[in-house]
Amino acid sequence: MHLLTTVVDMHRQRRALAGSVGVVPTMGYLHEGHISLARRARAENDHVIATIFVNPSQFGPGEDLAAYPRDLPRDLDLLEAAGVDMVFVPSTAELYPPGYETWIDLADLPTKLEGAQRPGHFRGVATIVTKLFNLTRPTRAYFGQKDAQQAILLRRLTVDLNFDLDLIICPTVREPHGLAMSSRNAYLTAEERQRAGVLYRALSAAAEAYERGERDAESLRRGMAAILAAEPAAQPEYISIAHLETLDEIVGEMRVPALASVAARVGKARLIDNVWLGREVG
Ligand code: AMP
Numbered sequence: 001m002h003l004l005t006t007v008v009d010m011h012r013q014r015r016a017l018a019g020s021v022g023v024v025p026t027m028g029y030l031h032e033g034h035i036s037l038a039r040r041a042r043a044e045n046d047h048v049i050a051t052i053f054v055n056p057s058q059f060g061p062g063e064d065l066a067a068y069p070r071d072l073p074r075d076l077d078l079l080e081a082a083g084v085d086m087v088f089v090p091s092t093a094e095l096y097p098p099g100y101e102t103w104i105d106l107a108d109l110p111t112k113l114e115g116a117q118r119p120g121h122f123r124g125v126a127t128i129v130t131k132l133f134n135l136t137r138p139t140r141a142y143f144g145q146k147d148a149q150q151a152i153l154l155r156r157l158t159v160d161l162n163f164d165l166d167l168i169i170c171p172t173v174r175e176p177h178g179l180a181m182s183s184r185n186a187y188l189t190a191e192e193r194q195r196a197g198v199l200y201r202a203l204s205a206a207a208e209a210y211e212r213g214e215r216d217a218e219s220l221r222r223g224m225a226a227i228l229a230a231e232p233a234a235q236p237e238y239i240s241i242a243h244l245e246t247l248d249e250i251v252g253e254m255r256v257p258a259l260a261s262v263a264a265r266v267g268k269a270r271l272i273d274n275v276w277l278g279r280e281v282g
Contacts, residue, residue: 001079002086007095010088010135019046023138025129028052029069029183030078033173037142038082040170049136050079051088053095058124069186088135095131104130106160109153112247113261114272117237125150126157133158138165145281146172146180148259148274149247171281172273174200180273187269191233196266198231199273206241206260210277217241217250217258224262237263237270244279254278 004010014021022041026034041048052075059065072089079087103123109115110122133141141158143151151169158167172180178200179185179193188196202224209220220241228236241250244257257279263272 001076001084003076004086004088005090005094007090007135010090013086014049014135014137017047020139021045021047021049021137023132023136023141024048024050024084025132025141025143026050026052027054027068027183028075029071029186030075031173031181031183031185033144033146033181035078035082036173037144037170038079038084040168041140041142042083044168045140047086048084049086049088049138050084051090051132051136053088053090053128053132055095055124055128056092057096057127058121060118060120063118064184064187067187069183088132095128103127104157104161106153106156109149109156109247112149113238113240113242114149114263117263122150122153126153129154130157130161133163133165140166140168142168142170144172145169145274145276146182147272148261148276152245152247152259169281178204180271182269182271184269184271188267192267192269195231195233196269196271198228198234199262199264199271202227202239202262203260203273203275207275207277210254210258210260215254217252217254220254220260224260228262228264234264234266237265241277244276 022045024037024041054068104126105123115122155167174180177197179197205227206220206224221239224239228234240261242259244259258277259274261274
């Protein structure tokens with residue numbers, strides 16, 4: 001497995017690749033969720049590139065940029081075992097050199113859900129992913145359902161900016177009790193980790209009600225809110241049933257596929273999770 005750290009090297013190595021290229025962008029501190037993306041990329045492409053970059057521009061003031069967990073040696077071992085060919089691990093100065101001033105802004109999607117809580121977050125995400133797409137020129141790029149708004153917004157970006165690639169959304173990998181795997185779970189104590197299973201319990205209840213035929217969005221939101229309220233360790237930030245493409249909150253009857261999503265604070269961590277209603281992930 002090749003470890004690349006500079007833009008010049010990345011461009012040079014990419015030019016030498018013939019055939020299909022699968023790309024898996026990450027911020028490192030890898031877990032089984034990330035590795036599921038790498039394995040799928042391995043199965044579907046001639047070459048696999050993973051990237052590890054904790055992108056400062058997607059963290060707001062007061063967020064956890066400095067504390068974000070890191071373990072590069074372990075990450076490299078896991079990626080090698082998953083069959084990844086190249087890992088791009090640039091420094092911040094390499095991607096944002098002095099004088100940097102180009103940003104990618106989507107008009108509407110960043111104002112919803114996560115974007116409403118984290119101003120500027122998706123500007124940072126859209127910008128870094130555009131740069132990584134230009135650096136790695138994927139045939140297929142792999143993202144997790146776990147960050148559903150990110151995946152939906154990046155699909156829009158891929159179409160809007162005419163990137164010649166397939167953006168593939170992979171199902172959320174969970175702990176046995178349902179908690180979605182996340183690098184940020186490292187901030188939780190063992191007890192908080194158990195209690196944080198309440199996010200998925202609330203989402204599962206919404207999915208089950210939907211399966212039984214419930215189509216009143218407000219009733220699904222109320223059901224999730226009641227389950228979350230019964231766990232004092234979780235402080236919800238939003239509880240949403242939204243249109244799966246526009247991410248607008250659904251009012252009244254659900255006639256289209258929907259994203260059921262929650263964000264909540266548990267201990268030192270801010271956690272997000274979602275399920276899709278009326279459409280398979282992919
Ligand atoms: P991150 O390192 O948090 O930026 O995540 C890198 C990629 O892995 C993103 O596309 C995430 O959506 C995806 N990912 C994170 N957690 C999971 C999970 N539990 N299951 C599947 N994909 C995930």
